[in-house]
Amino acid sequence: MAARSTEVETKLGVHGLFVVPDLSDPAAGVVEVQQRPPLALRATYVDTPALRLAREGITLRHRTGEGAPRWTLKLPNLNGSSNGLSRDELSVDGPMSTLPDELRTLLVAVLRGQDVHPVAVLKTDRSTVVLLDAEGGLLAEVVDDTVSVLQGRRVVTRFREIEVEQGEAAGAADACRAVTERLLAAGAVAAEQLPKVVRALGPRAQEPSDLPAPPVVDARSPAGDLVLSALRTALARVVANDLGVRRAEHDAVHQMRVACRRLRSDLRTFRALVEDERVGPLRDELKWLAGSLGEARDLEVLLERVDEVASRDPLCALEEAGVADVRRLLQRNEDKALAAAHEALASPRYLALLQLLVDVADEPRLTELAAQPCRDVLPPMVGGAWDHVARRAGKLHTADPDEEWHRARILAKRARYAAEAVAVVLGKPARRTAAAAERVQEVLGEHQDAAYAADHFLALPRLEPGNGVLAVTCGRLAERERAHIRTVRDGFPKAWRKARRKGATGWMRG
Numbered sequence: 451m452a453a454r455s456t457e458v459e460t461k462l463g464v465h466g467l468f469v470v471p472d473l474s475d476p477a478a479g480v481v482e483v484q485q486r487p488p489l490a491l492r493a494t495y496v497d498t499p500a501l502r503l504a505r506e507g508i509t510l511r512h513r514t515g516e517g518a519p520r521w522t523l524k525l526p527n528l529n530g531s532s533n534g535l536s537r538d539e540l541s542v543d544g545p546m547s548t549l550p551d552e553l554r555t556l557l558v559a560v561l562r563g564q565d566v567h568p569v570a571v572l573k574t575d576r577s578t579v580v581l582l583d584a585e586g587g588l589l590a591e592v593v594d595d596t597v598s599v600l601q602g603r604r605v606v607t608r609f610r611e612i613e614v615e616q617g618e619a620a621g622a623a624d625a626c627r628a629v630t631e632r633l634l635a636a637g638a639v640a641a642e643q644l645p646k647v648v649r650a651l652g653p654r655a656q657e658p659s660d661l662p663a664p665p666v667v668d669a670r671s672p673a674g675d676l677v678l679s680a681l682r683t684a685l686a687r688v689v690a691n692d693l694g695v696r697r698a699e700h701d702a703v704h705q706m707r708v709a710c711r712r713l714r715s716d717l718r719t720f721r722a723l724v725e726d727e728r729v730g731p732l733r734d735e736l737k738w739l740a741g742s743l744g745e746a747r748d749l750e751v752l753l754e755r756v757d758e759v760a761s762r763d764p765l766c767a768l769e770e771a772g773v774a775d776v777r778r779l780l781q782r783n784e785d786k787a788l789a790a791a792h793e794a795l796a797s798p799r800y801l802a803l804l805q806l807l808v809d810v811a812d813e814p815r816l817t818e819l820a821a822q823p824c825r826d827v828l829p830p831m832v833g834g835a836w837d838h839v840a841r842r843a844g845k846l847h848t849a850d851p852d853e854e855w856h857r858a859r860i861l862a863k864r865a866r867y868a869a870e871a872v873a874v875v876l877g878k879p880a881r882r883t884a885a886a887a888e889r890v891q892e893v894l895g896e897h898q899d900a901a902y903a904a905d906h907f908l909a910l911p912r913l914e915p916g917n918g919v920l921a922v923t924c925g926r927l928a929e930r931e932r933a934h935i936r937t938v939r940d941g942f943p944k945a946w947r948k949a950r951r952k953g954a955t956g957w958m959r960g
Contacts (some may be wrong), residue, residue: 451522452539452540452541452542452550452552452553453541454539454540455538455539455541456527456536456537456538456539456614457535457537457538457539457615458526458527458536458538458615459535459613459614459615460535460613460614460626460630460642460643461535461611461613461641461643462610462611462612462614462633462634462638463527463610463612463638463639463640463641464610464611464612464637464638465610466610468564468610468636468637469636470579470594470612470633470636470754471632471633471634471635471879471898472637472683472904473579473581473592473629473633474581475625475629476626476761478621478625478628478629479583479584479589479621479624480581480582480583480589480590480625480628481582481583481584482582482583482586482805483579483581483582484579484580484582485577485578485579486578486579487802488575488576488577488578488815489512489515489516489575489576489578490515490573490574490575491514491516491572491573491575491576491705492513492515492571492572492573492574493511493514493571493572493573493574493646493647494512494513494546494570495509495510495569495570495571495572495647496510496511496512496513496549496565496566496568496569497510497566497567497569498561498564498565498567498786499567501569501651501654501655501657502560502561502564502654502660503557503560503561503566504645504647504648504651504655505657505659505660505820506526507526507542507562508524508526508557508560509523509524509645509743510522510524510549510553510557510566512546513648518543519543519545519546520541520542520543520544521541521542521544521553522540522551523539523540523541523553523557524537524538524539524540524645525537525538525540525556525693526538527770535644535645539935540552540553540556545931546631549566555696555796556693556696556697556810556884557697558692558795558796558800559688559689559692559693559804560689560693561781561803562801562804562808562890563805565613569601569651570599570647570650570651571600571601571646571740572598572600572646572647572650573597573598573600573605574595574596574597574598574646575595575598575727576593576594576595577593577594577874578591578594579590579591579592581617581625582619583620583625585621585672586766587617587618587619588617588618588619588622588626589617589619589621589622589625589626590614590615590616590617590622590629591613591614591617591619592612592613592614592615592629592633593612593615594610594612595610595611595612595613595646596608596610597609597610597611597646599650609649611641612633612638614626614630614633626836636734642715644656648833651848653941660680660806661682661685661689661811662682662685662811662844663682663813664678664679664682664683664686665678665679665682667679667873667874668822668824669823669824669825669875669876670825671823671824671875672820672821672824673720673723673819673820673821673822673824673826673827673828674723674814674816674820674821676720676817676824676828676871676872676874676875677716677720677723677724677814677820678814679809679874680717680720681713681715681807681811681814682811684709684712684807684811685807685808687708687709687806688706688709688710689804691705691709692706692795693904694706695743695791695792696795696797698730698788702752703743703747703750703788703791704747705748706739706743707740707743707744707747710737710739710740711736711740711863712778712867713736713742714733714737715863715867715868716737717733717865717869717872718733718866719831719832719835719864719867720831720871722817722819722831723817723819723820723827724814724815724816725814725816725817726810726814726816726819728806728809728810729814732806732807732810734800735803735806737857738794738799739803742790742791742794742795743791743794745783745790745791746784746787746788746790746791748902749783751899752775752906753781753784753901754778754941755899755903756773756776756777756780756927757773759903759927759931760773760927761872762930762934768923769919769922771919772920772922773923773925775914775917775919775923776907776910776921776927778922779910779913779914779920780906780910802886808883819922824872824875824876824914825875825876828872829872829876829957830958830959831868832865832868832869832870832872832880832958833955833958833959835864835865835868835869836865836869836883836887836955836958838861838864838865839862839864839865839890840950842854842857842858842861842944843858843861843862843890843942844944846858846942846946848936848939848940852897852898852901852935855894855897855898855901855939856894856897856901858890859894859897859898859927862887862891862894863887863891865883866888868886869883869884876957879956879957880957881915882952882959883955883958885948885952886928886949886950886952889945889948889949890945890946890949890953892943894942896937896938897935897938897942900931900932900934900935900938901935903927903928904928904931904932904935905928907924907925907927907928907931908928911924
């Protein structure tokens, strides 16, 4: 299993004769400085010929010279410090000849079938001091590296840098800032916060991602530019959340599923702008992917809901053992659903979907209408989506089956997505419509969550027929959800009137 950690470091440039000053600083909490033995490291970095990994801020290397030979994958940490370079690090011991599957799998969406090969070999002579607080806690490591970039046995360039890597002790961030200031005062200089291999590879490794970038769009832009923006934004979201799903990051399954559904909706809304035989298959494959993620997401929501449902009536408490059994079975089902989702992401079908999405996003075939300005073309398209939800929502009755209410929710979501898509170019009126549609979607979403939960609770006892406590608990949970559904239905007409009033739909009619 890969060892995981988060690396937060600040890189400084120094000349060959720079002398690291005394870094003890009691005022910053640094009471002890320890020198570690020097290291001679040799790292082979691998990437595609087009440097896809480096251009996404990702590095993958095999290194020797510090314990066992080891593969290390470093990924941008988007939630990390704004100062310096913050990356998540995953390491697996092993030989250079075999890239571990657990690292390769994480890169499927970035590599998209491309193989990786050595692109740079770096030899590093490293001197390290560690800075400790009064309790012996690690505040920082200060690493002084002289890096030789090799071509065969020949050194083609050499540079020196100092890294101040943040430790885990309390006060580590403040100590790192103080140490960095001391190094700057001694003659070090601020440097670009780049991985060593990016510096070694040069400008090509700093080029934008190979994924096509969304264009800048305004009200006067051709409407086709908004289609390009929707496609390319969705592509970036799918690729970014692919990694989150594989790493079991919170909400990643949800966000990846939303990216698929939003793009399907956008392609439907803007279908008059696109004349591309690839769009139909693309929508079908996006539906398949969203469906592959669906059960895992629904069970995630249901697990978060159980305790709230169980506590709705404090005067009629449910047996703790029964609620615990419900959670246990739901967790088991979620684990199975996540395994099925990962199986889908490991399939050739998923790779084909990614490539199809890249191809369409790069150059969709558009209609003549797409050449007209956004402000002229887009409002009626949003109006059509709003009209669909208005017709359905206005006719909903409290006695209608759950499916009718669910259908209204889907239409509200489409109207919201359509209005949000055009809001970037059409401004406040579209944002108001999007907000109104979102309010309708939220009410109907609560209805759908409760209906799904009630059905699921009633199905759980079949998994353990002899568990009487489970059966009673599930029945009572389902009753509470059906009662909640009645409340939602009773309140919906008022919610719909308010949303319709605030929706400001006149702008859609020209």
